[in-house]
Amino acid sequence: MERYGRFIYKHAFGIVVAFLAISAATIWIGVNPGSEDDVLRFLPKSNPQVGFFYDVNQKFGALHVAMVGIEAKDVFTKEFITRLGRTTQYLQDEVKGVHRVLSLTSVADFSLIKGKEGGLQTGQLIDTQHLPKTQEGWKVLRTRVMSKRHIVGQFVNRSGTAAVILCFLSPKGNVNNIVQRVKKAVRKNFPSSKIYWGGTPFISSYIFAVTERDLRRLTPWAVAVIVVITLLVFRDPVGVLLAFVATIFGGLVAFSAMKLTGEKLNLVLGSMPVILFAVGSAYGIHYLVRYYHLRKDHSTEAAVAGAFREVGPAILAAGLTTMAGFLSFLAMDVDPMRKFGIFTALGIGAALLAALAVVPAILALTGRTRKEVDADSWLKHAMGSGSAWAQQHRWLVILILVSGGTVGFYYSLRVKLAVETSSFFTKGSEPDLADHFFHDQFGGSIYTQLYIKADLDDPTVLREIRRISEIIEKQKLVSTVQSVAIPYSLVNEAMVELHRIPDQRKQVQTLASYVLSDPSSRQLMTMNRKEALVHIKVTTSEAERINRFIATVRRILKKEVAPFYVAVNLTASTPVKEKRIAEKALAAQTTDHLLAILLRSGVTLPAEARTNLARNLNRALAQGRFHATKADVETVANKVRRYLRSKECVLALPAPGPKGDPAKALAAALANLGPAAKDDAKDDAGAKALAGVVSKEDALTLVATADPYLADAWKLQESKSLVHAALQSVGLTRSRISKTVQKQIRVALLDLKVRRVAVPGSVATKAGIIGEKIPMHVVLTGMPVLYQGMSKSVQANQIKSLIISGILVLLVIGLVFRSVRAALVGILPAGMTLMMLFGFMGFKGLYLDMSTSMIASIALGTGIDYAIHYLVWWRRHARASAGKPVAAALQDASVGASHEAGTAILANALMVAAAFLMLTMGDAAPLKTFGAMTATAMLGAAVATFLAVPALAGSDLIRHWAWVGLDRKTISGHDDHGNGRIASDDGPASKNESSNERHRDAGAADRSTDVTKETES
């Protein structure tokens, strides 16, 4: 190193010019790389669960939904709805980056037209152009809206006092800019309302904005704290400025490299300036202190070179270990973390280079001197005494360290791995308030999803999706479940007035166009109708409860979902055994649907209800007989008549006259034939009923077109006859159930009439049923699952980066000291501190997340610096104590090392801790945790250095160094109790070495000069 120092001295001018040129180049390239606010980049996509979640939600556009919650006294007022409509329209049309907007005023809806005309009215759920004008009208509107299951809890809360606007954002735009525009538009239209901002875009934007604001606000303060502490300790403004030149250079290089590679500042890279200042400034200061010390008695050249010789290796090792700590981030599977590691290591490397080249070169050119300040002598003494005590009571210290480490290790195993969303933001913050709002008013804001890959044109698949959804809906923590079965049932209701999944594939295909024309349905099903998502909203955001819920859902899926089904067509030729099995499956499926309807209406049933109801329905299916009553005939006739009088009817029949109503006559004639009438009979009855009113051809046309209505009406009557029996089998009577629910049950029972049934593959195989295979692949995904994946990823990253940084750090120290033992002694203070810190996290029930997982590698790579500097001086003083009794030599080494390196270590630890503590003054929760824990780790590492190194670095270490040739003084006949002495090597080469040693140690071991001289003589 000394040779290198002389080289610097000789080429100082060139070095400074080169430095200036590089600095100018970095500025020319640009040091403002811009910023990026995509929090989704932090997802560890190589983790299978996370990658799957990301891909699926990207496909369904569910990653970019911004949720705006608005409180109101009453949503159903002209003022509120008008504002809501205006806002929705504005967001849709005027805000760039917003794909589509859904709210009460934009979501599509239909209503069946009562009366003669028939058909359906299409439009928006609430048409702002035609709002009610009376109180009564508003009541009707409220009732209509609140009757819609897919609307309540999604767009309006149950009490009608809060509404939600869903904004689907473009994945390509700058999320932060888009959400700011959304916020501005909403605030403008609702100036006095309480507004809540939920969903990934708002949370991303908040985390980014708060972190960026905190970093922007606190970074200058952190830098100022570092500068002030450095000035106070070293009392040399010019020297401090010189030291910071290196740091600034590090920053310039790192930022221009980012600009050059197109990498932008993100949440973690934003903290780089603080880290660079806190960590990078130490190198120059260590060098300066030594330089000043030597400059007192030596020429500039000798001081420049001598400082290199004395502290150069330590500074280099410290820098390299810190870089190793950051480079270990490369092992992580989160891209921004890797980039953070690379660019921060680059910045540290540049700062190190500048500290070891530019600072000495400037000193060489200026020949600067300074009156040495023997600062804080009391502190030096205190540190010296502490180290001496640790050395004297080494077994006690070791016991304390081992105990602390053991306890820390024990509790560190209890560190929670779940991702707790509340740890992302502070209480009372915008996302926290939104979280509470959506939880209280809309049953939660956390969604988990079922991804389903199947043929969605197959009605049996849709019914199975509905069944699984409804089973999950029954679970305690579930607020709502949205599946593609809902829009299909709704559109089917629009088409045939039956809220259910159609029976035939062709019908499903017909409805698909209409279902997919509604943008909100595209979150439930892909355009090619091969993949679907079931959105499950959970009522809690507590990580542990959610994890338990996930486990429950996984159990349900394992039990209820077959990897494939076999289709059984129920026809007259179906073998009896096959038919029975299919009917049993059908009864079970219908049972689950009925139970869900009852549960939704507030009826709770005993556990055995499922079995009883299934058995009963199965029996009904087996009997298969329906006896129509007179009332049934009348009802059917009325329904057919309504069609015949509607505008949808193929022909306009003459109005009722003296001879009666031809429509009524035809309807009655057809209904009187009963549910199993043959076509010929219907034709005859129709022709007879309309004889003399219309031509025979027209009459037959009317019969043919009325036939679907007739068939549906009979099916409904048949299922009506089963309602009583169904209710009875679960211990209920009709009187206990509302008419609406009874109607729902009636429609649900129509499923018993389907002719194609999906039998679970295992059942079919066992029964030897061979038929069309219906594959169905169901995977649980969603935010909670993503969090689980992220937790695993964080844990894996933590382990990987810790192992890598540990190995690299050991390697660097091992090489510098040429001793594994020295490396182990060196790593121990920071390692033990970390162990205790993680133990504290486990004890306090804190979570290991992305921010806390960064601490270990940083603290290890940086905290190790203290031990390196301490060890360097310890070794030097131990060597200088040659000839003394071992105990005295070790004592001297500990005290000497504390005196020499103590102030710098403590000052550095203080300024690093103070700088990181500044980060806790902000609002960004992850930054606060990161700041507090890093500060604690650094202080802990410093204190531990003063205790652990003296306790652990024994005489055998000195002997080892002598063995590897680093030192020429060995311990002869020693033991650790102070017997034996430090002796000099008597070999011929050792004299020269000893002479060199003395030269090297000029000043370094000034406190023990006498001892050295004595030994050498």
Next chain:
Amino acid sequence: MRNSPFTIKAGLTVGLLAMLLAAAPAKANPQGEKVIRLVEQAFLSYKDQFGKYKYLIKNRGGDKIIKFTLYNKGTKRLIKFTYPGDVRGQMVLMQSKDEMYIYLPAYRRVRRLAGHVRNQGFMGSDLSLDDMSIGSWSKDYTTTLVKQDAKYWYLSLKKKAGRNPPYPRLKMRVLKKIHEADKIEYMSRSGRALRTQTLTGWYCQGNSIMCAAKTILMIDHRRGNHKTYLYEVESRFNVGISNRKFTIRYLMRGG
């Protein structure tokens, strides 16, 4: 009264234009109103029209093609879907902008849709059923001639008070020679372009009276510039289409 340039001449386009109407109290100028009437009159240059069309919907997951046959007569329009299999046989009969019938072969029934026609993309395209309906610009918009050059008139349309077309403002570029709009921008209240329709490949029949575009491109800027192409495969004018085509009975017979 028809208004959509595409419907009348080029087939489906008609509806597109029709819906653009919005009417805020804007000051029209006589030249603008005159030009828009010329454009509307250009659509009345034939008695009926038969055409075959093909939608090409550009999706990230792959393109989707939908084919249909179109019948136009007076204010009525019948669309019969022929491809792919899952929509084949479905028909839409438009009696007026506010009333249409859909025939669902799978259900063997006709459903009447009344009131406001749905304004969402139909079958995943950027064209809605509303786009395909019949409308009138001059009913819903006041028109201003913004500028002109040798080839085009440039019109600005703003919705009239009391009218509620889906788009409050339109920008239209009209070919002077044939009185057809070859570019229409559907805009928000503040003038942000929401969709852009471009008609290309113009050809004329019957002494340049009846003109139509071979291709229509609709870009929905709100959906990340999602594109739908509408290609004319075949088109004939004044072919003598029977009124019976535009009845429910015709629908029930499956066309």
